[in-house]
Amino acid sequence: MDFLQTLKIALRALRTNKMRSFLTMLGIIIGIAAVIAMMAVGSGARHVISQQIASIGSNIILVLPGSTTSGGLRTGSGGAQTLTSDDAKAIVNECPSVETAAPTTRSTALAVYGNMNWSTVVMGTTPELLAIREWGVAAGRSIEQQDVDGAAKVCLLGQTVAENLFGSDDPVGKIIRIKKVPFTVIGILDRKGQSPQGQDQDDSIFVPLRTAQRNLVRTQRPNMVGAIMVKAKSEDLLGKAEEEIKALLDQRHRITNSKDPDYSTRNLSEILAVAEQSSKAMSLLLGAVASISLIVGGIGIMNIMLVSVTERTREIGIRMAIGARRNDILLQFRAPHHDRRHYRYNPRRGRRYSCFQSALLADAHLGRVGIDRLLLLGSHRHFFRFLSRQKSSFPQPDRCTPLRVGRPHVQR
Amino acid sequence: MNRVISLTDIRRVFSMGDQQFAALKGVSFDVAPGEFVAIMGASGSGKSTCMNVLGCLDRPTSGSYLLDGVDVGGMNANQLAEIRNRKLGFVFQGFNLLARTPAVENVELPLIYAGFQPKDRHVKALAAMEMVGLAGKENNHPSQLSGGQQQRVAIARALVNDPAVILADEPTGNLDSSTSAEIMTLFTALNRQGITIIMVTHEADVAAYAGRRITFRDGLIIGDTK
Numbered sequence: 062m063d064f065l066q067t068l069k070i071a072l073r074a075l076r077t078n079k080m081r082s083f084l085t086m087l088g089i090i091i092g093i094a095a096v097i098a099m100m101a102v103g104s105g106a107r108h109v110i111s112q113q114i115a116s117i118g119s120n121i122i123l124v125l126p127g128s129t130t131s132g133g134l135r136t137g138s139g140g141a142q143t144l145t146s147d148d149a150k151a152i153v154n155e156c157p158s159v160e161t162a163a164p165t166t167r168s169t170a171l172a173v174y175g176n177m178n179w180s181t182v183v184m185g186t187t188p189e190l191l192a193i194r195e196w197g198v199a200a201g202r203s204i205e206q207q208d209v210d211g212a213a214k215v216c217l218l219g220q221t222v223a224e225n226l227f228g229s230d231d232p233v234g235k236i237i238r239i240k241k242v243p244f245t246v247i248g249i250l251d252r253k254g255q256s257p258q259g260q261d262q263d264d265s266i267f268v269p270l271r272t273a274q275r276n277l278v279r280t281q282r283p284n285m286v287g288a289i290m291v292k293a294k295s296e297d298l299l300g301k302a303e304e305e306i307k308a309l310l311d312q313r314h315r316i317t318n319s320k321d322p323d324y325s326t327r328n329l330s331e332i333l334a335v336a337e338q339s340s341k342a343m344s345l346l347l348g349a350v351a352s353i354s355l356i357v358g359g360i361g362i363m364n365i366m367l368v369s370v371t372e373r374t375r376e377i378g379i380r381m382a383i384g385a386r387r388n389d390i391l392l393q394f395r396a397p398h399h400d401r402r403h404y405r406y407n408p409r410r411g412r413r414y415s416c417f418q419s420a421l422l423a424d425a426h427l428g429r430v431g432i433d434r435l436l437l438l439g440s441h442r443h444f445f446r447f448l449s450r451q452k453s454s455f456p457q458p459d460r461c462t463p464l465r466v467g468r469p470h471v472q473r
Numbered sequence: 474m475n476r477v478i479s480l481t482d483i484r485r486v487f488s489m490g491d492q493q494f495a496a497l498k499g500v501s502f503d504v505a506p507g508e509f510v511a512i513m514g515a516s517g518s519g520k521s522t523c524m525n526v527l528g529c530l531d532r533p534t535s536g537s538y539l540l541d542g543v544d545v546g547g548m549n550a551n552q553l554a555e556i557r558n559r560k561l562g563f564v565f566q567g568f569n570l571l572a573r574t575p576a577v578e579n580v581e582l583p584l585i586y587a588g589f590q591p592k593d594r595h596v597k598a599l600a601a602m603e604m605v606g607l608a609g610k611e612n613n614h615p616s617q618l619s620g621g622q623q624q625r626v627a628i629a630r631a632l633v634n635d636p637a638v639i640l641a642d643e644p645t646g647n648l649d650s651s652t653s654a655e656i657m658t659l660f661t662a663l664n665r666q667g668i669t670i671i672m673v674t675h676e677a678d679v680a681a682y683a684g685r686r687i688t689f690r691d692g693l694i695i696g697d698t699k
Contacts, residue, residue: 066585077573379569382530383583383630384558386551 067392074393085365092358096351103347107340111296114336119329120296121193122303124152124289124310127323143323145284146270148313149187152291155309158302160294163190164270164286166278172266174226174237181222182265183239185273185286191217191250193292201233201248204269208247212271216244219263220252242276244268296336299328476539477637477669478504478527483536485522496522497533498692504638509664510671511680514689521642523689524673528561528640529553541637558586562631564641568623570615570630577602577611580629587634601629605659621652628659632668639663641672645679657682 075082126143149164166185171178184190187209197203198217208215216239223232232246253262274283293302303326316322370377377390485497496519504510514520525531526538529545538545541560548556557563562583570579580598589597602608605625615623624644631639641660645653661682664670672683680686688696 070585073574375569376571379571380582380586381554382528382557382563382565382569384554384586384634386554386586388551389586 064392067389070393088361088365089358092354092361096354096358099350099354100347103343103350107343107347110339110343111336114332114339115296119332119336120293120299121329122291122293122299122306123327124148124291124306125325125327126287127325142280142282142285143314144286144289145282146187146286147284148310149286149289151309151313152289152306156302156305158294158298158305160292161189161193162289162291163187163193164289165190166270166273166280166285166287168273168278170240170266170277172222172226172237172239174232174235177226177228179222179225181219183216183273183277184265184267185270185277186267187270190290191267193290194253196253197251198248199251200231201246203248204267209269209271212275213269214242214244214272214276215247215269217248217250217267218246219250219265219267221261221264222266223249239266239268240277244272296333299333303328475506476503477506477508477541478502478671479537479539480526481537483523483526483533483538485519485526485531486534496692497526499536500689500692500694501536502687502694502697504669504671506637506669507664507667508669508685509660509683510685510687511683512671512673512687512689513675513677513680515675518689519692520673520689522692524640524642524671527638527671528563529556554586558583559634560637562634562636562639564624564627564631564639564644566643566646568615568620568627568647570623570626572615575612575614576607576618576626579615579626580633583630583634597633598629601633602626604632604663605629619652620648621655624648624652624656625659628656628663632663638669638671641670643674644672645674645676653679 124144144164146164149162152159152162163186168183168185169180170183171180172183186204188204188206191197191203199220201217204215204217207213216237218226218232226232226237227235232249235246236243237246238244250263250267256262268277270286274280274285278285278287291302291306293299306326307322310316310324311322314323380390380393381387480503481501483497483500484495487494487496498519500519500523512520512523522531526533529540529548532546540556543556545553545556570576571582577595577598580601581594584594584597599608599611602611605628607622607625607629610618610622610626615626618626624647628639628644631641644660645656648656657679660670660672664684670683672679674680685699686696687694
């Protein structure tokens with residue numbers, strides 16, 4: 062009896078049980094679709110979470126100037142003025158792991174509008190800083206590169222500053238004075254809330270870097286910046302980016318003793334740790350959910366196989382009584398599930414698979430994505446091994462005594 | 474002398490846990506070609522066990538069984554399957570047709586396993602159905618046929634491979650008396666054409682159709698009348 066014949070019998074069996082075949086298929090399809098959907102939703106959620114954590118600053122490195130000693134007093138970190146905006150440009154251009162870098166200056170100043178005044182932090186920066194911090198504008202426009210190049214006297218107000226100076230009025234287009242220098246308000250920033258350290262991040266004004274260098278900050282040299290904020294290309298590249306920055310700055314600043322540089326770098330390692338932990342937890346969750354659904358699906362398939370065999374014991378008996386060999390029967394039950402390649406390449410090998418396994422192979426065939434993911438999780442070997450151990454307990458059609466089929470069961 | 478079946482001192486012992494039960498305690502008989510044999514006996518007398526041994530569905534614990542001159546005892550499962558396919562035809566009490574398969578395809582089944590081509594199968598199956606008087610019912614499903622007609626399909630299926638022996642296990646057990654008579658008439662007619670039939674029954678009037686009656690009791694033959 063050839064394979065084609067067996068296939069025909071099997072297909073006919075599927076056709077005669079249309080509803081059951083359809084429901085079985087539906088069950089398997091939904092099961093696999095559920096696993097795939099779960100994986101997709103899971104990786105989406107993971108992406109969103111990692112993005113949100115990144116917006117806090119998990120991939121940000123802060124480069125600060127080193128300390129200086131004046132009159133026997135050491136100023137502490139950031140006291141010296143050693144970093145320039147050229148350093149920032151060099152970091153972007155020469156460190157492959159760095160996405161952008163934004164030089165900043167920081168000063169405290171009094172802002173005045175009409176009869177209102179408010180003392181706040183004035184940050185001089187380039188457009189990149191707001192991009193790094195993923196900070197958009199609520200009204201008006203943001204600082205652009207030409208504002209920086211032309212040292213335009215424009216400013217962006219944080220929400221707190223806008224409320225304190227303007228109340229309910231619209232500040233955009235109005236002129237305020239910062240350290241007695243008039244600035245046009247070009248926009249208002251989104252509300253950012255408090256930093257992890259409890260600082261009100263909305264209590265600040267942003268002006269173009271060069272404007273700040275010229276008008277607001279007193280520096281030894283015109284190009285000096287207070288800090289450089291660097292964004293690595295990804296969280297994983299954070300350490301590498303830091304090393305690259307150190308190497309570059311050592312070279313630029315002619316640091317011979319790398320233990321005593323005139324700058325320091327910091328990353329928000331605490332946030333990074335949180336990010337790593339949450340991504341680990343997400344992976345675990347996804348793995349657990351996927352393996353549970355797969356086990357449930359697998360049990361469903363086992364049940365269907367078992368039902369199909371027990372329900373058709375009678376048919377098996379009839380077929381064997383009229384001369385079917387056990388291989389004919391096994392093939393007939395396997396044929397709809399069987400991955401045909403196994404048969405074509407090695408008919409002997411096909412016989413070694415139990416019905417469970419061949420159903421599973423067919424599954425893997427149908428839902429390659431889901432299974433691929435499982436392979437990644439590394440649990441597949443145990444799963445398959447588990448199944449092959451079950452093989453011996455599977456009811457084997459040749460053990461039935463066909464003549465007794467359809468009659469009260471006689472115990473041997 | 475020519476023998477289709479030759480049983481010599483067949484014993485069959487079933488073990489249930491530590492208990493042993495001998496269903497056949499040394500059974501010997503021969504069947505010549507063209508005979509119509511009825512095996513009779515009360516339930517538990519061993520007649521069904523004997524039928525299973527005759528049908529190569531069960532192996533005796535000891536004793537020898539020659540079918541058409543061939544010793545069946547040393548054969549493996551696949552060889553036995555082939556013997557069942559080519560030399561034996563089965564008719565059961567419960568008809569045992571595939572429910573959702575047309576009558577003619579039920580009849581074709583043994584030919585599929587014998588490796589016939591689809592066309593030859595169809596021709597042979599139609600011929601067998603005509604032999605049992607079912608011409609025109611080829612495409613009916615078993616559920617659309619009466620009990621007697623279903624049993625005729627089963628007989629056609631048993632005949633289709635030109636077997637040496639037809640084994641019928643209470644073929645009239647599920648039929649009313651008039652249908653039983655029809656089926657027995659059919660068996661008798663087939664027997665007249667030279668087909669060897671061995672039939673298990675416990676009804677004396679059914680057994681009366683057979684030319685020879687073998688009676689079992691407690692695993693032994695107690696009567697063999699021709």
